Amino acid sequence: GQQVMQIPQYQHVQEGEDFTTYCNSSTTLSNIQWYKQRPGGHPVFLIQLVKSGEVKKQKRLTFQFGEAKKNSSLHITATQTTDVGTYFCAGPGDMRFGAGTRLTVKP
């Protein structure tokens, strides 16, 4: 199966700064999912996007699904140390997890 491409691989920010990770596919996705893995933990489901142009918010996290349903992004406003971890996107069916973006936050 195909794998979605995710960038950047690493992101180091100062606490309070914003953070964005991007997920891209060469084919149209029926849906995309986002997961977070804390250091030493297991991936935890955050959200699923299904509709073209969809935007969903969870407190300081904003998830977007592109109009063409080929890309997605996760934006965190005013990062906190609790946001530390690796964020993965995953496509549907045979589409596999992206490589993940590892976020570190300097207090």
Added chain:
Amino acid sequence: DSGVTQTPKHLITATGQRVTLRCSPRSGDLSVYWYQQSLDQGLQFLIQYYNGEERAKGNILERFSAQQFPDLHSELNLSSLELGDSALYFCASSVGPGAPRETQYFGPGTRLLVL
């Protein structure tokens, strides 16, 4: 707690040996997935089962095999172990194929160390 259980939590073995990792999915979930995660790496998809049948195969080595039993628990067998097989092995479960049923719930993982 995701509701997915994995045993054992830790496993230390020697090269050339064989081990079996066990996973029990969430109640009601029919799909089970296996992933390998090496140190600071991404999630490498190994294999997926749905209701006892193999549904998708990823980068699973020939030395590895898996199955899903009638009670829906799954086992991942790793044989002729090599040092490079040392990794965290995650099991995940979902209701089944097709959104939103594909949301995956991950177990705590089995950390395998091959010496």
